[in-house]
Amino acid sequence: MSKRPLSDDDVGDAGASKRHKASPAIPSEKLALLQNYYKKLKGLVKAVENGSPLEDPLVLKELIASNKLVLPLLESLGDESSRNSTSNGETSMPFATVPTIHGLPYNLVPYLKGMSAWRLEDISESGYPPLPPIPDVRLEQMALTHSGKNGHWNYETLEFLGDSFIYHVSSEIITQTFPELTPGRKSQIREGLLRNSNLAKYAQHYGIDKRAHLPPEFYGMDNPGSKKMTGKERQKVHGDLFEAYVGALIRARPPPGQGSPDYDGVTVALEWLRLLWAVSLSKDITRKYQMPHLKQQRLPSAAQQPQTPRSVQPPSDNVAGASASSMVAPPTTNLTQSECSETTQAAASVPPETAEGEAAAQPQRLLSCKVRLSGQICCKEIRLRYEDAPKKKTHRDRHSKMPMFTVAVWVDCLGTSECLGYGTALSKKAAGEKAAGQALENKTKMKYYVAQKARLHDARVAAAAAVAAEGVKEEVRAEEVRAEDVQEDVLADRHV
Numbered sequence: 001m002s003k004r005p006l007s008d009d010d011v012g013d014a015g016a017s018k019r020h021k022a023s024p025a026i027p028s029e030k031l032a033l034l035q036n037y038y039k040k041l042k043g044l045v046k047a048v049e050n051g052s053p054l055e056d057p058l059v060l061k062e063l064i065a066s067n068k069l070v071l072p073l074l075e076s077l078g079d080e081s082s083r084n085s086t087s088n089g090e091t092s093m094p095f096a097t098v099p100t101i102h103g104l105p106y107n108l109v110p111y112l113k114g115m116s117a118w119r120l121e122d123i124s125e126s127g128y129p130p131l132p133p134i135p136d137v138r139l140e141q142m143a144l145t146h147s148g149k150n151g152h153w154n155y156e157t158l159e160f161l162g163d164s165f166i167y168h169v170s171s172e173i174i175t176q177t178f179p180e181l182t183p184g185r186k187s188q189i190r191e192g193l194l195r196n197s198n199l200a201k202y203a204q205h206y207g208i209d210k211r212a213h214l215p216p217e218f219y220g221m222d223n224p225g226s227k228k229m230t231g232k233e234r235q236k237v238h239g240d241l242f243e244a245y246v247g248a249l250i251r252a253r254p255p256p257g258q259g260s261p262d263y264d265g266v267t268v269a270l271e272w273l274r275l276l277w278a279v280s281l282s283k284d285i286t287r288k289y290q291m292p293h294l295k296q297q298r299l300p301s302a303a304q305q306p307q308t309p310r311s312v313q314p315p316s317d318n319v320a321g322a323s324a325s326s327m328v329a330p331p332t333t334n335l336t337q338s339e340c341s342e343t344t345q346a347a348a349s350v351p352p353e354t355a356e357g358e359a360a361a362q363p364q365r366l367l368s369c370k371v372r373l374s375g376q377i378c379c380k381e382i383r384l385r386y387e388d389a390p391k392k393k394t395h396r397d398r399h400s401k402m403p404m405f406t407v408a409v410w411v412d413c414l415g416t417s418e419c420l421g422y423g424t425a426l427s428k429k430a431a432g433e434k435a436a437g438q439a440l441e442n443k444t445k446m447k448y449y450v451a452q453k454a455r456l457h458d459a460r461v462a463a464a465a466a467v468a469a470e471g472v473k474e475e476v477r478a479e480e481v482r483a484e485d486v487q488e489d490v491l492a493d494r495h496v
Helices: 008-022 028-050 058-087 137-143 156-177 183-194 196-206 231-251 265-280 282-289 337-348 352-366 369-377 428-441 443-495
Strands: 382-388 405-413 416-425
Touching (some): 137 156, 137 231, 183 196, 231 265, 265 282, 369 382, 369 428, 382 443, 428 443
Antiparallel strands (some): 382 405, 405 416
16 A cells, blocks of 8 residues: 655644644644644745745735744743743843944853843933842841941851942843943952942941941041051941942841731842942943944045154143943944945945055054054064053053053164154053054154164175075086086097
8 A cells, every 4th residue: 555645734733643643732723723724824834935925915915914823832931931841940131232344243142031131221310229128127137237346147158248249240241231341341340339348338328337336446436456447448448338338238038927928038139239339330331322322433545644854752640531431342333224325335436446446555554553563664674662651650551440551662773772653541552552543643753663664774785685585696606617617638638
């Protein structure tokens, strides 16, 4: 008996039947709805692939109408599947929105619950969010007691827990909000949030320092066997109090019969810290989301760059700092259809010779300033070095108050050294890049060292040519000597 080959509809029906048997929780009418939707959608896809018109124009309208029924059904099935996986010990983790730049993903790390990126709506116009209370009175008193008042029942353990918690939470949210930044720049933002001066400011704003039980020397009183606290020591204690309060908040539980049984201190602390830090980083968050991210900025060509030489001056004490967004990579190039057409028309209107010139200059403009500077003047006799510039005081960023670095670029040429430029930034790498950019703008010095490089190159070529010519002469002399020897041998043979 020959077997009839199974058609696609049979395979679909068989698969649906098996799934129905494996999942008896799906009602038969819902399964029939999915099968009908599948057949109509399959017919529409085949018609589109073959380029043939639809046999029944109502099929598309029926599919659109069926979406209102199928989508809620799929969502309910997805929720049920996630509940089943959770009950089986599997944990699901939502993935964060992946930002891109030039079509490449910035961050593929999934975010943890409650630790997604900051948004503009997280920034409160009224200032800091209200302080969440600690539901456990005994744990609250422990978080507010200094070890100088009680050697056993104090905030040191809670401070340890709170310090670890805010360190991890801030790292997660900063990574999701600023995925394009380098790890070093993210560490600087985190340091700005978690330094003692900032935590002490939080503690003073919420009045935690006034509720704390501190030793007499903290208030400037005399205490036998101890000395008065300095301003930095008080600041450190205020920061410890804030960390201890966070540690108590994530560990506290309401007493039995009081409060909500579903109270979760970790969730409460996460939401509070998100809003609190959003206010502290409001300028950086606002600047990030207000940056133009569709149109790619057009870089000036080499002919459009200023030709006026600029003298090299050491950095002044009033240095304008760079914020978090100043380290953000260039904007994305995901253009809309209208913007693409405008770009195409503009490119078509450029004369061929101009387009060829800009195309030749484009690779140079995409290189970093350090690479361009090295390629223009460096050779065997001319070397570049980047060193920390001497400074009288530490410069700080005007937004984040983080320390900034100043780097100078020096050129060593034939036994002489000269400084070509300075750069100040939040990292030494970025400062060196700025110093190289300043050197490139100094047209007088660049012209001199480019000429020096060309002169040294010509001298090496001439020396190599002279050596080669001398080698040729030596070979000619050797050939002449060999020819004379051969002639002498021939004459000697004739005499014999």
